Amino acid sequence: MLIGYYFKLAWLSLKKTPLLSILMIGTIAMGIAATMITSTVSIMMAQDPLPEKSERVFSVRLSSWSPDKAYQLAKGEEVIPPMLTYMDTMNLLEDSKGLRQSAAVMYKSMVRSESQTDKEAKMLRFNSVNNDFFTMFNVPFLYGAPWSDQADREGAALVILDRQTNDRLFSGANSVGQHVYIGKHLARIVGVIDSWSPLPQVFHGPHHAHNLPFPLFTPFQFQVNNNLLSKGEMGWQCWAPLGDGTLETFLASECVWIRYWVELEAAMHRGDYMDYINAYVEEQKRGGRFARENLSKIFNINESLIEDHVVEDDDFIAVWLAAAFLVACLLNCMGLMLIKFYGKGAEVGLRRAVGASKQHIALQFGCETVLIGILGGFLGLALAQLGLRITADIFAHLPAGLMQMSFPLVVMTVVLAVLCSTLFGLWPIYRAAQTQPSAQLKSL
Structure with missing residues (x-):
């Protein structure tokens, strides 16, 4: 029940700051989409065409x-x-x-x-x-x-x-x-x-x-x-x-x-x-x-x-570049989270004053980062599918199957978004949990 309550708070928090929320979700989505497009094409182009007997x-x-x-x-x-x-x-x-x-x-x-x-x-x-x-x-x-x-x-x-x-x-x-x-x-x-x-x-x-x-x-x-x-x-x-x-x-x-x-x-x-x-x-x-x-x-x-x-080692350079772009997107998202969580200092101070522990504050903001990751993952998945469709149209001479994400990649897209959002949200969550009630209550 407590987790559900915190996810409800997370959703209300995103709605209160729509522009900032869209920026965070969109930043994660773009990084995830770029990584998954390049990964899908690279994996499909380098896969084993006869895995059951390729060694013989x-x-x-x-x-x-x-x-x-x-x-x-x-x-x-x-x-x-x-x-x-x-x-x-x-x-x-x-x-x-x-x-x-x-x-x-x-x-x-x-x-x-x-x-x-x-x-x-x-x-x-x-x-x-x-x-x-x-x-x-x-x-x-x-x-x-x-x-x-x-x-x-x-x-x-x-x-x-x-x-x-x-x-x-x-x-x-x-x-x-x-x-x-x-x-x-x-x-x-x-x-x-x-x-x-x-x-x-x-x-x-x-x-x-x-x-x-x-x-x-x-x-x-x-x-x-x-x-x-x-x-x-x-x-x-x-x-x-x-x-x-x-x-x-x-x-x-x-x-x-x-x-x-x-x-x-x-x-x-x-x-x-x-x-x-x-x-x-x-x-x-x-x-x-x-x-x-x-x-x-x-x-x-x-x-x-x-x-x-x-298949060459150079084929995976694009994947590494896309991963570097994802990291840059996540760092930007982490900066936006710091701004958002800092702006909620008064709310955190009030909750701490009425008995909420640091763990409760961390759990509340953790649920918010997970929700951001889920939304960013699904948007990134949609952008990746759109990107693969455009790529397939540009390279129409290639088989259609080359530009399709497998089910494991689809699942991995969402999981990766949640993991990355959570990982890069740890520092903003830590900073929010360290908020001192006295300092915030004086400013009210």
Whole structure:
């Protein structure tokens, strides 16, 4: 009952000084909003996209670059190419030393259903992968399933659509067994994936990390068989001339253009797989390839995000700056509380004179700071949601889920506001509780 009474007094006190109360609540709200906006975006951009198995899914990188010149320099050190050649990819796929393994390449082509005309075709992006990719990255299926191992080897004309593309082409019906044109190639649909938006998207490298996954999937060998290759889209890099420029010459070249992923049965098998990679490198050295020092490595998902500079320490500078802004806001709020509580000296003196203890005074003003924190927290939450919505509109190319506060962050916003308000209100509360009744009563 006493706490309820003090909260009632706190509410009446805020109403008596509306301008000062609005300033305190608004100051806390602005600091909380700025902190939560930057924290939400930073946390979402740096989260683990595959937490249940990120420690045992690896990106494979080989030291296959020019014997005369390093791939590139970063802080004076040689960097491993993030992609593999076609020869190395096929060798690793053939050996199949992991539990699952898949190439990952991107390309784009015009797509239409059989019932649509060429004019109705749309340019769409594709994921060129092996069938292990879907289990490795926990891709959910609405209809159908991945293609077979044989289809992988043959590069069969098969395709898997995402839910949005299936809705557009087939009105959301089960389209498994139907066909779509990929350019001039007629491909049979074997599956439709359900809603799926891993963030960050790790499997295609840093430039696509915060985009939604591409809407279609085809077997990796299908892309190769039909020469659906584009340097502008795939970004391949070569250290030797391509000769006559034919597909056969390109596939036999030292150009790197394929990201390669492997899933192991357990993270503890990492050393064994690395031994296999080192043995493979030595074998290639004996065959006249891989003339540079063996710097080959494998990176798990979170290490890959760091290696590709998707997640960097600098990303959290904005969070620290927002936190510093919050502290500045709270210091201003503390100054306003001192002014407010000092102005109530006569009231405190009278209460002390009729028997209220220092603890009662501290509890009364403590309830007021908590109420200020609660109101500031909810206003800050509203401002944060507005800020995230504006940010999402500005960066419309990013997934909508990137700009949404999770429920724990929503709760933490209000709790943080109350804790900060209470913490920075301790000094004003202490000063108010030290008020001497005699000194105040003389001024009445």
